[in-house]
Amino acid sequence: MKKIGFLSFGHWTPSSQSQTRSAADALLQSIDLAVAAEELGADGAYFRVHHFARQLASPFPLLAAIGARTKRIEIGTAVIDMRYENPFYMVEDAGSADLISRGRLQLGLSRGSPEQVIDGWRYFGYVPPQGKSDADMARQHTEVFLQLLQGKGFAEPNPRPMFPNPPGLLRVEPLSEGLLPRIWWGAATNATAEWAAKLGMNLQSSTLKFDETGKPFHIQQAEQIRAYRAAWKAAGHTREPRVSVSRSIFALMDDRDRAYFGQGNPSSDQIGFIEADTRAIFGRNYAAEPDVLVKELAKDEAIAEADTLLLTVPNQLGVDYNAHVIEAILKHVAPGLGWR
Template identity: 80%
Template sequence: MKSIGFLSFGHWSPSARSATRSAADVLLQSIDLAVAAEELGADGAYFRVHHFARQLASPFPLLAAVGARTRRIEIGTGVIDMRYENPHYMVEDAGSADLISGGRLQLGLSRGSPEQVIDGWRHFGHLPRPGESDADMGRRHTETFLDLLRGEGFAEPNPRPMFPNPLGLLRLEPHSDGLRERIWWGSASDATAVWAAQQGMNLQSSTLKADETGEPFHVQQARQIRAYRAAFEAAGHQRRPRVSVSRSIFAIVNDLDRAYFGGDTSHDQVGVIDNMRAVFGRSYAAEPDRLVDELRRDEAIREADTLLLTVPNQLGVAYNTHVIDAILTHVAPALGWR
């Protein structure tokens, strides 16, 4: 059994060929797609976060809206760039969204990805400390966020407050019990996966990874997952962690699928991203029987308990509902995922 959800990057474009031509389009369609995915029996609705781009950005209004419109499906991010975040304010936003959803938030964090602007986090008022890199700053923000999520009091109350206070030091409100264990870290390297395990976070491993051995992407990713699980156990955490991988997977069941995705998708790609040599995982697009055979050979998918299907959101809600349904109907049962 696997938890299967979708991951939307939330692009919009004024192009006549795009079904999402404005920010309003992509936000409202994201809510509609989450509702449709829940009705199909999918397990998760996840959204990417990018700043200074025509994509989804501040995630919490969207997560709260999805939480209010759905009842069962997990809602999450993949991922929030922590270089941009005020951890204290974020705890309040996350707690509110989690309570609205009834405890279904699965929050993916990261040190971030290549940006649209130079040092965009500076415009949000965040600067690395002396001797810190921007990645160090993102991890520091994360550690503060995780500590605050424990819900322990830390702030001295005003002796003459506007409203009566409970006894002792005050914590941030609203607090949502259990959210601390539903935080994930998006990792591109083995070392940061081990760090995430030591922090007690779940692991999100994406469609790219630092090319550390020259092996195929799915082999390197599977090794990263095993290293993460070993580190999680060694750290003495008392629960079983979750691990997700993201893939572009399309079951070709009609002519429109073939027109969109019928080309050759059978190879990994290697490139340089943020001065890091990275291997980008292949897409999967084929008729269901062939697709099942190809996916069986993906070692990282076998290792993970959660699979996030990246969806082409600019093709609209109806087509993306079809994409998710085709995987749930034609592929997942044959692989034992359902």
């Protein structure tokens, strides 16, 4: 068995060809798609966070709204860019959303990807300490966030507060007591995957990673997962970690599918550069009839290593079509691979 969810970037554009033409459309359709995915039997509804872009940004109102409309499905991010986050306020937001969903939040965090503006986190009031990089700052924000989620009191109470305080030092409230084991790190390298393991975070591995060996993408990603699990074991954690991978997978069921994805989509890994000087490898897309997909996906070593698969969805094609995409994988592909 493998958990299967969807991952949406929440793109919107005021184009007549888009079914998602405004920020309101992106948010409301995300809620509707999560509801539809739960009804279809999917396991997770995950969302990417980008700033200064016509995409989903502040995630917690959306996650809380989905939590209030659904009952079973996991609700998560993949990922929140921690360069932009105040970990104290984030604990309050995350705690509220998790309590509303009754403990279904799965928060993916990361250093983040290249953004729409130069050093966008500076506009949010964050500057790396002297001698540190923005990646160092993201990891430091994450470490503070993890510490706060432990629920230990740290703040000196006012001797004459407006409302009575519990005894001892105070913590950030509301705190969701069970959230800490449901924090994930989106790692683009083996080293950051191992760092995440040491801190006790689950692992998210996306459709790209830094090209560290020149091997095919799925093999490099599988090696990253194995390195993560080895570091987890060495750290002495007692629980079993979770690992997710993301893929663009489309079962060609009808003429509409074939028109959208039957041709012109990369069927092999792609090499590119992020931030000008970092060589990255991007995983291939999968688009074929279900029986062909079963054979192709069975060869993907990273999917085999992971317990959770996130299907990237083309959200601008609308809720109904994206529900169709998810249903096709759940009903016509997953059983052939032993995932259902």
